[in-house]
Amino acid sequence: MTRHYRWLVACCVSAGLLAGCETAPVKAWQRGDLARTEMAWQPDPMESAFRDHVYTSKEGASGGVGTGGGGCGCY
Amino acid sequence: MNNNKRNPGALAALTGAALALPAIAQLAQAAEMPTKTEIGYRYSDYQEDDVDADKVLVGSTERYDINTHQFKLVAPLGERTSLTVDAMYETMTGASAMSVVQTPQGESMLIMTGASIKEERTDVSAELRRYDNAGSKAVAFGYSTEDDYEAINGSLDMERDSADGVTTWSGGLGFSYDELEPVQEPGINRVTSEDRWFINGYVARAKVHSPVWQTQVGLYLGLYDGYLDDPYRSRDIRPDSRQQVAISARSRYFLTGIKAALHADYRYYSDDWGVAAHTLELAWHQTITTGLRVSPRIRYYSQSQADFYVEADSGTRDGDQSSDYRLSPYGAIAYGLGLGYYQPNYSLLLYVEQYDSDADYALKSVSTANPFLVDYTLMTVGMDYRF
Numbered sequence: 253m254t255r256h257y258r259w260l261v262a263c264c265v266s267a268g269l270l271a272g273c274e275t276a277p278v279k280a281w282q283r284g285d286l287a288r289t290e291m292a293w294q295p296d297p298m299e300s301a302f303r304d305h306v307y308t309s310k311e312g313a314s315g316g317v318g319t320g321g322g323g324c325g326c327y
Numbered sequence: 328m329n330n331n332k333r334n335p336g337a338l339a340a341l342t343g344a345a346l347a348l349p350a351i352a353q354l355a356q357a358a359e360m361p362t363k364t365e366i367g368y369r370y371s372d373y374q375e376d377d378v379d380a381d382k383v384l385v386g387s388t389e390r391y392d393i394n395t396h397q398f399k400l401v402a403p404l405g406e407r408t409s410l411t412v413d414a415m416y417e418t419m420t421g422a423s424a425m426s427v428v429q430t431p432q433g434e435s436m437l438i439m440t441g442a443s444i445k446e447e448r449t450d451v452s453a454e455l456r457r458y459d460n461a462g463s464k465a466v467a468f469g470y471s472t473e474d475d476y477e478a479i480n481g482s483l484d485m486e487r488d489s490a491d492g493v494t495t496w497s498g499g500l501g502f503s504y505d506e507l508e509p510v511q512e513p514g515i516n517r518v519t520s521e522d523r524w525f526i527n528g529y530v531a532r533a534k535v536h537s538p539v540w541q542t543q544v545g546l547y548l549g550l551y552d553g554y555l556d557d558p559y560r561s562r563d564i565r566p567d568s569r570q571q572v573a574i575s576a577r578s579r580y581f582l583t584g585i586k587a588a589l590h591a592d593y594r595y596y597s598d599d600w601g602v603a604a605h606t607l608e609l610a611w612h613q614t615i616t617t618g619l620r621v622s623p624r625i626r627y628y629s630q631s632q633a634d635f636y637v638e639a640d641s642g643t644r645d646g647d648q649s650s651d652y653r654l655s656p657y658g659a660i661a662y663g664l665g666l667g668y669y670q671p672n673y674s675l676l677l678y679v680e681q682y683d684s685d686a687d688y689a690l691k692s693v694s695t696a697n698p699f700l701v702d703y704t705l706m707t708v709g710m711d712y713r714f
Contacts, residue, residue, distance in 0.1 A: 277491045282538040285581040289669070290588040290612035290620060293533075293543060293577060298369050298397050299665075299678055299707060301413070306373065310682075310701055312630045312653045313596035313604035315573040317531045317545040318484075318499065 293317070358465075358486055360458045361409050367399035369676075369709035375421065376702040378437060384428060386439025390701070391421035397709075407458045413469075415450040424699045426561040427650040429639035435698050438561070448473045452480070462486040462495070478505040480525075498530040509558040523553025527571075539581040547573040556649075562640045563649045571598045586614040590624075601634035602654065605690065622665035629658040629690040638695050655697035658688025663705075672714065678707040 278286075285291065294300040308314040375390035395417040402410050426438040452469030464485045471478040484499035503525040509517045531545035549571035557563045575594040582589065590610040597603045610624035633654035635647035663680030682703045686696030 277493050278535045278538050280492065283535070285539050285583060286535060286541055286579075288581065288588065290614070290622070291541070291579045291581055293579070295612065295622075296665075296667075296676065298367050298399050298413075298709065299676070302369065302371055302395065302397060302415075302707065303680070303705070306703075306705065307628075310653065310684075310703075311604070311628060311659070312602040312633070313571075313573070313594075313598075313606065313628075315527065315529075315547040315549050315571055315596065316575050316594055317497070317529055317543065317547065317577075 358456060358458075358463050360407065360463075361401050361403050363713045364400070364402040365711055365713045367397075367401075367709065367711040369395075369397040369707055371395040371397070371705060371707040373703060373705050376704075378439070378699065382435075382437055382698040383439055384430075384436040386425070386437070387422035387441055388439070389422050391419055391423075393417055393419045404455075409456045409458070411454040411456070413450075413452045415448070417448045419446045419448070420444065423559060424652075425559065426640045427638065427698065435639055435695060437698050440559075446474050448476075462488050475508050475510050476505065477508075478503055480504070493535050495533040496530070497533070498528070500526075500528045502526050505553075507554060507558065517558050518554070518556075521554035521558070523551060523555060525552075526550050531575075539583060541579050543575075543577045545573075545575045545577075547571070547575065549573075557651060560640075560649070560651065562642060562644075563651065564647050565635065565649055566600065566647055569598055569600055571596065573597075588612040596630075600654070601632065602630055604628065604630035618669045620665075620667045620669065622667070624663050624665070626661040626663075627658070627688075628661075629688065630656065631689075631691065632656040638697070650697070652697040652699040652701070655686075655700075656689050656691065656693045657684050657686050657697065657700055658690065659684035660688055672712065674711040676707070676709045676711075678705075680705040 289295055304316075371394070373391070373393040373395065375392070377388045377390060380388050395415060398412075398414040400410070400412040404410050421444060422440045423444060424437050424439055427435050428438060430436055448471065450469065450471040452467060454465050454467035456463050456465035462485065465483070467482045467484070469480045471480070480501065480503035482499055482501035484497065486495055486497040488495050504522065505525070506520070506522045507518075508520050511517060511519070527547065527549040529545055529547040531543055533541060533543040535541045549569075551569040551571075553567060555565045555567060555569060557565075573594055573596040575592070577593075578589075578591045580589045580591075581587070588611075590608070590612065592606075592608045594606040595604070596606070606626070606628050608624065608626040610622055612620055612622045614620050633649070635649060636654040636656075637644070637648045637650050640648070640650050659682060661680055661682040663678060666677045668675040682701070682705070684700040684702060686693035686700070
């Protein structure tokens with residue numbers, strides 16, 4: 253893993269900048285567009301879960317935001 | 328997040344009336360208390376392309392065909408608690424690679440199983456989530472069983488909104504305990520019973536930047552401990568632990584003028600087996616008419632090989648080794664289309680995805696491509712019903 257530390261550091265710094273940049277608070281009545289279903293992190297959680305299941309079975313990488321389940325399903 | 332967010336009636340009334348959109352059940356950056364009971368069903372047909380016959384030395388060229396049924400129930404339990412139940416049942420037929428061998432000419436060839444593999448898998452999980460004015464907490468348990476595999480898993484998750492509603496922190500811890508009892512065949516010496524643990528956790532921070540833009544960054548850690556070999560390969564010896572780390576970033580931007588949501592997701596993954604991977608996914612969710620939405624997307628993936636990946640198996644080689652294509656260097660491009668019809672009480676959904684993997688798609692050049700790299704087509708149809 254250590255060989256990839258530069259990428260990790262770069263990602264962490266970029267992510268920190270992205271998350272940390274200051275903005276004026278958005279009021280509740282301004283959030284209509286943010287509340288639309290297509291603006292969700294996963295607009296269709298069932299479809300996202302199944303696609304993640306397939307990718308995890310077929311690729312060397314896995315994980316992201318969320319805790320993983322169990323079982324193989326590794327076709 | 329504002330306090331109204333956790334009040335089911337107020338939120339539904341406010342956002343529903345303001346937008347005149349059906350079935351807005353959540354603000355995007357945090358889990359939301361459901362206001363109605365919802366049941367969902369998805370049917371997926373997953374078909375892998377056959378292996379090139381000139382790459383197969385022995386066995387079938389047919390790869391997997393999998394049919395999957397998914398069920399979901401989301402229901403409010405009282406004022407501040409929700410129950411989510413997920414169930415999945417899938418059946419699989421097809422052949423798998425047992426070994427990669429090298430011909431005297433230096434070409435990698437596959438030894439496949441016969442086309443007789445048939446398997447079923449059932450996976451059930453349930454989550455209880457408790458909401459308060461500043462976020463939510465959840466506990467979940469799951470059980471999964473296959474002919475040769477049994478697993479239990481559980482997790483604890485929580486979300487916290489900042490007082491000004493701009494930032495949402497989320498995090499969770501999960502575990503899985505898996506037991507493996509490989510199907511035995513005459514003349515093949517396989518392990519009879521093995522197990523492994525998997526512990527993982529994440530922390531993420533979501534932020535609202537403007538009325539049309541929000542982002543989320545996350546850190547994920549995973550640790551496997553136990554038996555991690557593939558018992559169905561002729562020679563597959565892997566370390567008995569695996570440490571994973573992933574950094575992810577997601578962006579959601581709404582183009583008000585044309586009523587479209589642009590999604591951009593990136594993940595960098597690394598583990599102590601030597602695998603590093605980049606994943607980038609872009610999606611465009613375009614509202615055509617009220618209730619009708621089309622969503623094209625494209626996903627790029629590239630990974631490096633594991634330290635112990637070998638291009639061909641050898642019965643005399645010592646130490647960790649595997650010719651599994653999932654540990655080989657390659658890249659993949661997936662492109663898909665989603666179509667959804669949304670009404671207040673129901674939704675109809677259709678998704679199609681084509682996935683192509685190739686050594687030439689990798690970010691770095693690959694000298695020898697694994698002959699078992701997968702291409703597949705995935706089609707999903709489904710519906711949701713709310714009452």
